[in-house]
Each structure stands twice: as structure tokens, then as C-alpha cells.
Amino acid sequence: MTPAPENAGQALIVFDLDGTLLDTHVDLVESLNYTIAALDLEPVTYDDLTHLVGQGARVMIERACKLQGRPISSEELAPLVERFVAHYSANMPGHTEPYPGLVAAMDRLKASGYRLAVCTNKLEGLATSLLEKLGLTHYFDAITGGDTFEHRKPDARHLTGTIERAGGDVSRSVMIGDSINDIAVAKNAAVPSIAVPFGYSDVPVSSLDPDVIITHFDELTVELVEDLLRDSATKVAV
């Protein structure tokens, strides 16, 4: 195993959840379709999901209704969000599972002294219960959602708040995610970013200009993280 760098204890890897840690697409589509069926709308597909996910359940439902030709008011939205949350919670963890290699990567990073955290736009309660049901909560020093702070991704304060809760340091943190909000929040907080192409981005992740793209969690190594932190420290110094 790679020896832990001397200051590894201070380093923090912050993960996005939907489409990064967990393949949630089957359950999201099922709960979303159950929700919009209340308005007699046609089901959405997995391909649609890439345009719908990213800003939490409220926005996802709003976008899905619009996509199916029935824009809704904010008064109509509240009961639909409740319907979604009830269905999604009742069926958790459903078909959701960690992406290949994730658990081994988290074990490796923790064994080398890294802290891990989750910064998701999913509701904090849903994120926490889902991770709990999958037996993954113990890996994380903080789990924050789209409703944890007043601001959410891509606002830098969602990421900096998560780092603070996890006992990390902005200058020793890395953000890893699947979509524009994740790469944008990292840039907004001046934190290096890693993109994964297997999630729900509606554009190729290379167009988001992350510092690194990994196609499998086997590539998430201590060396990669340390290189990113070193490069970013040099950029700040220059």
C-alpha cells in the first residue's frame, strides 16, 4: 500500500452523491414517474434524467412536468415533492448501488488517513438515509444536502460549509462529481476537481473543464489526490 503522506490526515475528498458515489438512476426515474403520474403525465426515461437531475427533487419534478408539456405552479409543486419524498424513502435503497470500485477506493483513502465527505443537492435527509441503508455512512465525516445551508451547489458556500463540518481545510480538499454543479462549485471555492463520466451530465464532462477525469474508481489513488493538491497549491502560490 502507498505510504500515507505526512499531512494526509488533513486532506479531504468531497464526493457528490447522485451519479458519482451511487448509481441511483432506476429509483430516481421510478419515484419521479410515480410522482408525475398524479398529473396523468407520461413517464420520463433515463436519458431524460440527465437534463432533470442536479438541483434536487423540487427542480427535478418541475423540469419533468415541463418536459411532459405541463408546467406547474409553486403551489402545485409542494404536494408533488411530498409524494416524491414519500415514495423514494419507502423504496430505499431499491436498485441503488455504489459504482464499481468505490468502496475499495474509500477504504484505500481512509487507510491512508484521508477524510471523506458528501456534498449533494439531494435533500440531506434522503442522502443520509440512503447512505445509511447501504451501510456507507461511517465513511463520511460530513454529509450535507441541498437544504443543509442557505446556499447549494454551485454556490461555493455549500462546499466550504461541507469542508468545515468535516474538519477539513479548503486548501487540502478535492471535489469529485459527475455534473456541471460539482465542477463549478469546486472552481468557485478554488478547490481542485475530478469528474466522472458515468453519471448524469447532459454534456461531456470534458467540456466542464475539470482538473482530472477518472473513468473508474480504481484511478482514485492517493498519488492522484496528492498531485492535484500539489498542483493547486502551486497555482495559488504563483
Ligand SMILES: O=C(O)COP(=O)(O)O
Ligand atoms: O438530487 C439531485 O438533483 C442532485 O444530486 P447530486 O448533487 O448528488 O448529484
Ligand SMILES: [Mg+2]
Ligand atoms: Mg451528481
